[in-house]
Amino acid sequence: MKKTKLTLAIGFAIALAACSQQPQQQLPAGVKLIEQSAPSTGIHIPYKKYQLDNGLTVVVHEDNSDPLVHVDVTYHVGSAREEAGKSGFAHFFEHMMFQGSENVADEQHFKIVTESGGNLNGTTNNDRTNYFETVPANQLEKMLWLEADRMGFLLDAVTEKKFEVQRETVKNERGQRIDNQPYGRLFERVSEAMFPQGHPYSWPIIGYMDDLNRANVNDVKAFFLRWYGPNNATLTIGGDVKAEDILPLVNKYFGTIPRGPQVTDAAKQLWSLPDTRYISMEDNVHLPLLYISFPTVYANHKDEAALDILSEILGNGNNSLLYKNLVKTQLAVQAQVSHPCRELSCEFSLYALPNPGAGKNLADIEKIIRDSLLEFEQRGVTDDDLLKVKAKMEANSIFGLQSVSGKVSQLAASQTFKGKPDTIADDIARYNAVSKEDVMRVYQTYLKGKHSVVMSVVPRGQKALIAHADTFTPAKRDFGGPSTTKAEDLQVRKATDSFDRSKQPVAGANPAVGLPQTWTTDLGNGIQVLGSQSLETPTTSLLLKIPVGAYAESADKAGITSLMAGLMNESTKNYSTEQMSLELEKLGSSISFSSSDSYVEVFVSSLSKHLPRTLVLLEEKLRNPAFSAEDFARVQQQVLQGMQHAEKTPAYLAAQKFNGLLYEGSIAALPNEGTMASVSTLTAADIQNWYQQWFKPAGGQLIVVSDLPQDKVSAELKAQLADWQGQAPAIQVSTGALKAAPATIYLVDKPDAPQSEIRIGKRSLTQDISGEFYKAGLMNYVLGGTFNSRINLNLREDKGYTYGARAGFSGDKYAGVYTASAAVRADATVDSIRQFLNEINQFREQGIKDDELAFMRLAINQADALKYETPNAKLGFMAQILEFNLTPDFVRERNQIVSSISKEEINALAKKHLDTKDMVILVVGDAKTLEPQLAELGMPVKRL
Incomplete structure (x- = not known):
C-alpha cells in the first residue's frame, strides 16, 4: 500500500535538518513562503512553512504514503492565558468550538467529519488548544471550510442555550475525570501550593466550577475575541497533498479572517519555593499516596534534557533507584519519577503508593525517597544511564513518524512553542550532548537542599498516615458575584468574502485504498505467521498470541493466566528483571506480556536494526521465565492492591459488577485479573505448573509488520522460535445461563x-x-x-x-x-x-x-x-x-x-x-x- 519510503538515520550521528530560504514559488496573493526544510539524511519531517497576510502560520508536510490527510489548528492559548477568577475558559471554548458556527449547523461538525470517513477531536492544556481531523485525502477542502468557519464565524452561533448546555457538560467532565476519581484532585491541590497566587498554572485546566458559574456568555465571547485570531494560530496540513495545490484553498477560506489583537509570549522565569509546603487530603482511595514535587526550569531550557535523564535514573524502569528501594523491597506497590515540562514551568515529581503489608506511613516513605536522593549523590551517573535514555529518544522519535497525525502533531507543537516546525534532530542532539557531569549539576542545582511541595493523599478516616502536618493553606478565592460583561463590550471582527461560505464544499471521488500485502511462513511448531512489509519507518512490530486466557481457568484459580503474564515481564532463568530491562532499554526495544479471555498476548517493538538481538531476548522470556519466589510475592501483592484500588474507580466497579450479573456462575463473570480470594491462594508453583501445561506454541498466532523483507524476517523468526515445541490441552468454554432478573x-x-x-x-x-x-x-x-x-x-x-x-x-x-x-x-x-x-x-x-x-x-x-x-x-x-x-x-x-x-x-x-x-x-x-x-x-x- 505504501508508495514512498521515508529516509531515516539509523545511528545517532545526525545531520541537523536546517531550514533554508528557497526560490519563491508562484503563490496566491497574500501568502508568502517563510522557509522549507533542506534535504537531510537525519531523522526529520520535511515541511514548508508559509504565512498569510492576517498572520496565520501554515505548515505543510507532503507524504503520499497513504491516501489521507491530517489537519491541525493549534491556537497558542490554554489555561495560562486566563485571568484569576475566570478559570476554565480555554477548555470551555474547546467544547464550544464543536457546537456549530455561522455556516455549520448545530451538532454538525462531528457529523460532517464522521460521514467523511474521518475522526476528530480537540484538546486543551495549559499552553495551547488544538483541533484536528484525519480524513481521506478527497475531504481536505471540507475540513478547511469547517476549521475556517469556527475561526472566523463562530460568535454569532454561540447562544445562551449552547453556553448553558456546555457549562453542564464541563461540570460532568470534571465530575467524571476529577471529582469522582481516586486521587482526582491531586494535581489541582499541588498546583495551588506550587505556584504563587495568580500564577496561570495555579488553577486547573478544566477550571473551578464557581468561576464558570459566575461567567456569562459574553465573557467567553470576549475570551475568544482576544485569543482566537489567525495571528495566534498555526494551521498544519500533512498527508497526500501538494502545497501548491492546497495553498489557494487555505487562502480562500482563512485569508479574509481579520487578524486578532497582538499576542506576545508570556515571560519565562525560574523560581524556587520559600519553604517546603506540606499539604494533605482525605479521599475515597484504597492506598495512600505521597507526591513530592520540585520546581525546576521551563520547556526547552538548556537544563531540561539533563533533568529528564535524572528522572529516568531515579524513578523510571526496573533499574531506577526508587524501584530498587521501594518496589523491589515491597515497601511500595508503585513508585515513579517524572519531569513534565510546560511552556512556563517544569516540575520534578516523585511519587509512591505504599504497600499496606509493609506497615509504612507516608512519613516513612518520604524518608526513603529522600535517602534515595542521597544515594544518587554517592552512586553518580553510569554509562548505561546515558545510553538507555538516548536509545529511548531515538526509538521514540522514529516510532513517532509512523502516522501522518503523529508527524503533523509534532510539526504543530514545535512551530507553536519553538517557532520552527521540525525540531526532532535538535532534540536528539541536545539529549546526546548531556554528560554525566550535567546530570549531577542539575541535581545539585534544582533538587539538593531545595524546597518542594509534599502532598499526602490518604483514605478517609486515616489522617494519621500523612507525611507531615499541613504547613500551607492556599489563599481564599473570592472574585465576587456574577459577571456583568455585556454584549456591547465586545469588539467583534468580521470577514468580508467574495464567495458564499454557506455552501459546503463537495468532495471528489474516494481515494483508492489498497489492502496491506501480506505473506505467510511456517515455523514448524504450530504458530501461524502472517507478515506485511511497511517501508515508512525502519521499525518492526510483532504481536504473538498464545491460546490460553481466562476462559481456561477455574473459579478457584481465576487470574492465574494474568498473573503468569505479569511474571513473564519479570526475570528469566538467565537474566534478572533489572538485567533484562537494561538490555531492552539499550536497544530502545520493548517486550510486553498481557492476557485476555482467550490469549496471552506478547507485543514486541524494535528498531529493525536491533531485531535480531530483540528476538534473542524474546526467546529467553518465552522459554525461560524464572517465576522466582521474590518476583511472585511482589507481583501478587501489586495485583491484589491494584484490585482494591480499582474498586474505588466507579467505571471499573460498574463494568465488573455488570459483567458479574450477566455471567454469574461461570468463569466469564470473573475479572481477567481474578478475585481477591483466588489470587491470594495462588503460589509460584501454581504459576509454574500452569505455564508448563498451557503456554505452548501450537495454535499460536504471530503477526509481523516490518520494513524488512519477508526472507530476512522469516529467517530471524525461525532462528529463535522454530525449536520451541508443544501443544496445550483443548479448552472447553461455558458461559452458563443468565441468572440476573431482567427489567430489574x-x-x-x-x-x-x-x-x-x-x-x-x-x-x-x-x-x-x-x-x-x-x-x-x-x-x-x-x-x-x-x-x-x-x-x-x-x-x-x-x-x-x-x-x-x-x-x-x-x-x-x-x-x-x-x-x-x-x-x-x-x-x-x-x-x-x-x-x-x-x-x-x-x-x-x-x-x-x-x-x-x-x-x-x-x-x-x-x-x-x-x-x-x-x-x-x-x-x-x-x-x-x-x-x-x-x-x-x-x-x-x-x-x-x-x-x-x-x-x-x-x-x-x-x-x-x-x-x-x-x-x-x-x-x-x-x-x-x-x-x-x-x-x-x-x-x-x-x-x-
Missing part, C-alpha cells in the same frame, strides 16, 4: 458520589466478522455508536447530564453483550435511565431514518483510508485475519454489506436485539439518595 435495577453503593455510573444491557451475539454481529453493530451505529448518536445527543448535548453516553455490541467467540452506558450527574440518574430506555425503545419501534442510514454508510465505508496506516493498525487488521481464518478480501465483503444492507433488515435487527424488557440495569452511586428515587421507574431495585 441493581444498585451498588458508592457513598456521596457526585456522579452515577449506569449500565443497561443484556447478553447478546458472539463476535463474527461479516454476519449478524457485524450487522447488528451497523444497526446500532446511529443509536449509540458515534458522537452524533441519538443517545449521546440526548444525554450530553440536549440534557447536559453527562460527558458522554454510548451503546454497542461487544463480544468474542464465546460470549457477547449489548451495553448502554454513561457516567451521569447524580441528580440526573433516574431521568438518564428513563432517557436511555426511551431512546432504545423508540429506535426499536420506529426504526432507522433514511438520513441516518445514509450517514452510517458514508461514515463507515469512507473510513478505509484510516484503517491500515500504521504498523499497529496493520497488526490489528491482520490479527483478525488469523483469528477468524479470513482472507484480506473480507474488508470488501463488509463494505458491500454496509452499502447494501436495507432499512428493513436494520429495523428487523433492532426488533430482535433491542427489547429493553430483556435488559438488566446496574447503577453505581450514592445508594441512600438513589434508592428511593429509582423506585419511581416502576422496576424492582436490588442492592448488590
Whole structure:
C-alpha cells in the first residue's frame, strides 16, 4: 500500500535538518513562503512553512504514503492565558468550538467529519488548544471550510442555550475525570501550593466550577475575541497533498479572517519555593499516596534534557533507584519519577503508593525517597544511564513518524512553542550532548537542599498516615458575584468574502485504498505467521498470541493466566528483571506480556536494526521465565492492591459488577485479573505448573509488520522460535445461563458520589466478522455508536447530564453483550435511565431514518483510508485475519454489506436485539439518595 519510503538515520550521528530560504514559488496573493526544510539524511519531517497576510502560520508536510490527510489548528492559548477568577475558559471554548458556527449547523461538525470517513477531536492544556481531523485525502477542502468557519464565524452561533448546555457538560467532565476519581484532585491541590497566587498554572485546566458559574456568555465571547485570531494560530496540513495545490484553498477560506489583537509570549522565569509546603487530603482511595514535587526550569531550557535523564535514573524502569528501594523491597506497590515540562514551568515529581503489608506511613516513605536522593549523590551517573535514555529518544522519535497525525502533531507543537516546525534532530542532539557531569549539576542545582511541595493523599478516616502536618493553606478565592460583561463590550471582527461560505464544499471521488500485502511462513511448531512489509519507518512490530486466557481457568484459580503474564515481564532463568530491562532499554526495544479471555498476548517493538538481538531476548522470556519466589510475592501483592484500588474507580466497579450479573456462575463473570480470594491462594508453583501445561506454541498466532523483507524476517523468526515445541490441552468454554432478573435495577453503593455510573444491557451475539454481529453493530451505529448518536445527543448535548453516553455490541467467540452506558450527574440518574430506555425503545419501534442510514454508510465505508496506516493498525487488521481464518478480501465483503444492507433488515435487527424488557440495569452511586428515587421507574431495585 505504501508508495514512498521515508529516509531515516539509523545511528545517532545526525545531520541537523536546517531550514533554508528557497526560490519563491508562484503563490496566491497574500501568502508568502517563510522557509522549507533542506534535504537531510537525519531523522526529520520535511515541511514548508508559509504565512498569510492576517498572520496565520501554515505548515505543510507532503507524504503520499497513504491516501489521507491530517489537519491541525493549534491556537497558542490554554489555561495560562486566563485571568484569576475566570478559570476554565480555554477548555470551555474547546467544547464550544464543536457546537456549530455561522455556516455549520448545530451538532454538525462531528457529523460532517464522521460521514467523511474521518475522526476528530480537540484538546486543551495549559499552553495551547488544538483541533484536528484525519480524513481521506478527497475531504481536505471540507475540513478547511469547517476549521475556517469556527475561526472566523463562530460568535454569532454561540447562544445562551449552547453556553448553558456546555457549562453542564464541563461540570460532568470534571465530575467524571476529577471529582469522582481516586486521587482526582491531586494535581489541582499541588498546583495551588506550587505556584504563587495568580500564577496561570495555579488553577486547573478544566477550571473551578464557581468561576464558570459566575461567567456569562459574553465573557467567553470576549475570551475568544482576544485569543482566537489567525495571528495566534498555526494551521498544519500533512498527508497526500501538494502545497501548491492546497495553498489557494487555505487562502480562500482563512485569508479574509481579520487578524486578532497582538499576542506576545508570556515571560519565562525560574523560581524556587520559600519553604517546603506540606499539604494533605482525605479521599475515597484504597492506598495512600505521597507526591513530592520540585520546581525546576521551563520547556526547552538548556537544563531540561539533563533533568529528564535524572528522572529516568531515579524513578523510571526496573533499574531506577526508587524501584530498587521501594518496589523491589515491597515497601511500595508503585513508585515513579517524572519531569513534565510546560511552556512556563517544569516540575520534578516523585511519587509512591505504599504497600499496606509493609506497615509504612507516608512519613516513612518520604524518608526513603529522600535517602534515595542521597544515594544518587554517592552512586553518580553510569554509562548505561546515558545510553538507555538516548536509545529511548531515538526509538521514540522514529516510532513517532509512523502516522501522518503523529508527524503533523509534532510539526504543530514545535512551530507553536519553538517557532520552527521540525525540531526532532535538535532534540536528539541536545539529549546526546548531556554528560554525566550535567546530570549531577542539575541535581545539585534544582533538587539538593531545595524546597518542594509534599502532598499526602490518604483514605478517609486515616489522617494519621500523612507525611507531615499541613504547613500551607492556599489563599481564599473570592472574585465576587456574577459577571456583568455585556454584549456591547465586545469588539467583534468580521470577514468580508467574495464567495458564499454557506455552501459546503463537495468532495471528489474516494481515494483508492489498497489492502496491506501480506505473506505467510511456517515455523514448524504450530504458530501461524502472517507478515506485511511497511517501508515508512525502519521499525518492526510483532504481536504473538498464545491460546490460553481466562476462559481456561477455574473459579478457584481465576487470574492465574494474568498473573503468569505479569511474571513473564519479570526475570528469566538467565537474566534478572533489572538485567533484562537494561538490555531492552539499550536497544530502545520493548517486550510486553498481557492476557485476555482467550490469549496471552506478547507485543514486541524494535528498531529493525536491533531485531535480531530483540528476538534473542524474546526467546529467553518465552522459554525461560524464572517465576522466582521474590518476583511472585511482589507481583501478587501489586495485583491484589491494584484490585482494591480499582474498586474505588466507579467505571471499573460498574463494568465488573455488570459483567458479574450477566455471567454469574461461570468463569466469564470473573475479572481477567481474578478475585481477591483466588489470587491470594495462588503460589509460584501454581504459576509454574500452569505455564508448563498451557503456554505452548501450537495454535499460536504471530503477526509481523516490518520494513524488512519477508526472507530476512522469516529467517530471524525461525532462528529463535522454530525449536520451541508443544501443544496445550483443548479448552472447553461455558458461559452458563443468565441468572440476573431482567427489567430489574441493581444498585451498588458508592457513598456521596457526585456522579452515577449506569449500565443497561443484556447478553447478546458472539463476535463474527461479516454476519449478524457485524450487522447488528451497523444497526446500532446511529443509536449509540458515534458522537452524533441519538443517545449521546440526548444525554450530553440536549440534557447536559453527562460527558458522554454510548451503546454497542461487544463480544468474542464465546460470549457477547449489548451495553448502554454513561457516567451521569447524580441528580440526573433516574431521568438518564428513563432517557436511555426511551431512546432504545423508540429506535426499536420506529426504526432507522433514511438520513441516518445514509450517514452510517458514508461514515463507515469512507473510513478505509484510516484503517491500515500504521504498523499497529496493520497488526490489528491482520490479527483478525488469523483469528477468524479470513482472507484480506473480507474488508470488501463488509463494505458491500454496509452499502447494501436495507432499512428493513436494520429495523428487523433492532426488533430482535433491542427489547429493553430483556435488559438488566446496574447503577453505581450514592445508594441512600438513589434508592428511593429509582423506585419511581416502576422496576424492582436490588442492592448488590
